[in-house]
Amino acid sequence: MSSGRLLAFIITAVTVVLVIEGTLFPVSSAITLAGVGTGSLRASSPQTAVENLVQDINRRDWNAAYGSLANKNEFTEQDFVRDLTGAYPSLRSYATLDSFDVHPLHASAENAEVRVNLRWSTVVGTFQDMRDLQVARAGDRWQVAWPIVKEPKVSPQVIPVNYLRWDVIYRGPEDDWGEQDVESPHVRIVDMHPVDRGGGVVLLGELMNEDVVPAFVTVKATLLARNNSAIATEDAFDKMSHVLLPKQVTPFRIDFPNVRLSEVDSVHMDPSSSLVAASADPVIEIEDQILAGLPEPSLTGKLVNQSGQIVNIAHVLGTFYDHGGQLVWVSDEYADRALMPETPLPFLIPLPADLSGRVSSYRVVASTYSSSRFQ
Amino acid sequence: MKSRFTFMFAGWALAAMAVLATAQTAPLELPKIIAAGTALSVSTAGSGRAVLYIVGPGQALRRDMQLGETIIFGPGDIHNAGHYTAALVGSSSTQTAEFDVTAAKQPSMLSFLAKPSRLPVDLHDGISGVVYVLDAFRNLVLQPTEVSFELSGIGGATQTRVARTQNGVAWVEMDSAPKAGSTQFQARVGNTTEKRIIQQVPGEPCNLRMSARRSGARVELETEPLFDCRGNTVPDGTIVTFKETYNGGETTVDVPLKRGVARTNVPAYDGSIISVATGVVMGNEIHWQDR
Numbered sequence: 001m002s003s004g005r006l007l008a009f010i011i012t013a014v015t016v017v018l019v020i021e022g023t024l025f026p027v028s029s030a031i032t033l034a035g036v037g038t039g040s041l042r043a044s045s046p047q048t049a050v051e052n053l054v055q056d057i058n059r060r061d062w063n064a065a066y067g068s069l070a071n072k073n074e075f076t077e078q079d080f081v082r083d084l085t086g087a088y089p090s091l092r093s094y095a096t097l098d099s100f101d102v103h104p105l106h107a108s109a110e111n112a113e114v115r116v117n118l119r120w121s122t123v124v125g126t127f128q129d130m131r132d133l134q135v136a137r138a139g140d141r142w143q144v145a146w147p148i149v150k151e152p153k154v155s156p157q158v159i160p161v162n163y164l165r166w167d168v169i170y171r172g173p174e175d176d177w178g179e180q181d182v183e184s185p186h187v188r189i190v191d192m193h194p195v196d197r198g199g200g201v202v203l204l205g206e207l208m209n210e211d212v213v214p215a216f217v218t219v220k221a222t223l224l225a226r227n228n229s230a231i232a233t234e235d236a237f238d239k240m241s242h243v244l245l246p247k248q249v250t251p252f253r254i255d256f257p258n259v260r261l262s263e264v265d266s267v268h269m270d271p272s273s274s275l276v277a278a279s280a281d282p283v284i285e286i287e288d289q290i291l292a293g294l295p296e297p298s299l300t301g302k303l304v305n306q307s308g309q310i311v312n313i314a315h316v317l318g319t320f321y322d323h324g325g326q327l328v329w330v331s332d333e334y335a336d337r338a339l340m341p342e343t344p345l346p347f348l349i350p351l352p353a354d355l356s357g358r359v360s361s362y363r364v365v366a367s368t369y370s371s372s373r374f375q
Numbered sequence: 376m377k378s379r380f381t382f383m384f385a386g387w388a389l390a391a392m393a394v395l396a397t398a399q400t401a402p403l404e405l406p407k408i409i410a411a412g413t414a415l416s417v418s419t420a421g422s423g424r425a426v427l428y429i430v431g432p433g434q435a436l437r438r439d440m441q442l443g444e445t446i447i448f449g450p451g452d453i454h455n456a457g458h459y460t461a462a463l464v465g466s467s468s469t470q471t472a473e474f475d476v477t478a479a480k481q482p483s484m485l486s487f488l489a490k491p492s493r494l495p496v497d498l499h500d501g502i503s504g505v506v507y508v509l510d511a512f513r514n515l516v517l518q519p520t521e522v523s524f525e526l527s528g529i530g531g532a533t534q535t536r537v538a539r540t541q542n543g544v545a546w547v548e549m550d551s552a553p554k555a556g557s558t559q560f561q562a563r564v565g566n567t568t569e570k571r572i573i574q575q576v577p578g579e580p581c582n583l584r585m586s587a588r589r590s591g592a593r594v595e596l597e598t599e600p601l602f603d604c605r606g607n608t609v610p611d612g613t614i615v616t617f618k619e620t621y622n623g624g625e626t627t628v629d630v631p632l633k634r635g636v637a638r639t640n641v642p643a644y645d646g647s648i649i650s651v652a653t654g655v656v657m658g659n660e661i662h663w664q665d666r
Binding site (some may be wrong): 164166181183190210211213214245246283284285288352366 | 379510576611612613623628630631634
């Protein structure tokens with residue numbers, strides 16, 4: 001009982017100390033994002049000018065943000081807003097600014113270059129938007145020149161598509177119990193490999209739709225101890241592609257944090273599939289895939305939408321293999337902008353540095369989500 | 376809700392019968408076995424008013440009557456197969472009797488389970504059919520009955536098997552045909568038939584081949600029409616993966632078959648190697664040389 005009270009006292013004391021420290025010596029980006037001191041943070045330095053701009057962006061005060069720019073004559077406010085939130089509905093449209101870093105690159109009395117790294121928060125994690133900003137002195141204050149990124153426009157045209165889709169009619173509630181229902185798609189785990197990583201167990205694998213109909217698939221795994229008791233159960237969540245067309249293969253990754261591989265005796269895999277109304281379009285080309293090594297190992301490339309349909313969210317999954325063809329890692333990335341027809345959109349899938357030396361080959365797949373598909 | 380009332384009523388009736396039966400018990404004149412759905416007449420003797428209860432599986436009947444009358448239960452009144460108890464409760468005595476209701480001899484319904492509803496062509500014993508033979512009141516007909524199974528449809532000879540029911544159930548296994556398409560799987564007992572549709576789908580693709588031709592700064596790739604090893608067209612929607620490898624880089628495209636072929640285009644790189652695959656089947660390779 002006394003040790004419990006002591007712990008409570010220590011926690012309370014540490015909390016009070018941290019609150020006081022945070023109040024007296026706040027992080028500049030926290031001040032900015034909190035909107036405190038709007039008037040006091042005058043653009044008296046290049047860094048302050050950038051922080052003020054980020055604060056306006058965070059508040060979505062586009063008018064104020066655009067009004068503070070030095071190069072307003074180069075683009076409209078609408079272009080500026082589209083650059084930050086996307087011209088078409090995408091992850092950017094619903095993202096909120098989580099945090100940012102400002103790094104001065106060089107500065108003189110009249111000009112400066114500042115790198116700002118904006119971290120946007122979305123439902124599928126965060127994405128970064130790094131911009132190198134030119135900041136120029138204008139009288140007694142500094143103004144930021146925004147490096148506008150205009151999304152390419154697609155020329156008006158007709159793109160013929162032989163539309164292919166599947167619809168499903170299920171058994172009705174009034175049907176006799178012997179009345180057959182439509183068969184679930186046949187799927188198979190073609191590879192599965194557990195690894196000990198980061199203080200936990202990671203299951204890597206691949207799943208194939210062997211059937212002739214589209215499948216909505218999930219993979220659940222249970223780690224079993226020697227006495228056959230379940231240690232933990234997890235599923236692949238978004239580390240896989242859930243809609244598989246016939247003969248399509250998706251990688252999957254299931255993370256079991258805080259479980260040691262030495263504790264695991266066996267793994268029970270539970271793949272499930274159900275028929276789903278699906279479309280065979282859009283077709284996504286994954287162009288110029290290049291594996292970069294240390295110091296920042298990654299797989300880069302460009303997504304090209306070969307169909308005429310706008311893809312609002314594209315999810316890229318990378319599967320990495322060693323020389324023997326064994327799975328080494330599965331990683332993913334979401335495109336933060338909408339994927340326009342015939343317009344390349346770069347992507348970067350990060351790869352853990354310690355694994356980059358083992359990677360010999362890779363395979364990339366993309367799954368897409370289009371709002372128009374559900375209308 | 377209906378079954379709950381039935382159970383309550385049956386419970387109450389049984390309780391009443393048990394109490395009254397202790398006073399005086401005399402056998403009722405009833406047949407030992409009747410077929411489900413047949414009419415039943417119950418003759419009584421004596422005088423005065425009485426109540427006749429008949430309690431069976433999922434069913435309880437009550438009739439107010441005058442002793443000495445004959446009570447008639449019409450066709451269909453007693454329809455669930457199983458063991459029944461009848462009790463005639465009078466003012467001074469109770470008579471009980473037990474009898475069994477069996478399924479009607481004439482099958483009139485079939486519960487037909489055909490699995491799977493979709494399978495690859497040319498699979499030995501790949502299709503299973505199970506039939507439960509039922510009478511008009513959905514009672515399982517336990518009397519051995521011959522069931523004829525017939526699998527017919529696109530291509531291949533019609534397969535016919537006859538199986539005899541055991542405890543009301545008959546089953547067979549059939550081969551899927553070499554030709555893809557929908558086939559009709561039929562079970563027949565007398566004039567009663569039940570049909571199911573079995574979709575026989577192509578197997579793994581055979582001889583995946585593509586051709587390439589330049590189109591501006593890109594290479595157009597197109598597969599030949601894709602068939603399985605039995606000559607069935609691989610269904611549209613099947614994913615074909617094109618892969619182009621060049622100078623440490625790669626381009627891949629997953630393309631669904633449409634109208635039997637997969638078609639796409641990739642950047643033209645001199646010296647690149649272009650390969651094609653679907654599922655676990657590899658196709659040919661093309662070494663692209665600009666000419």
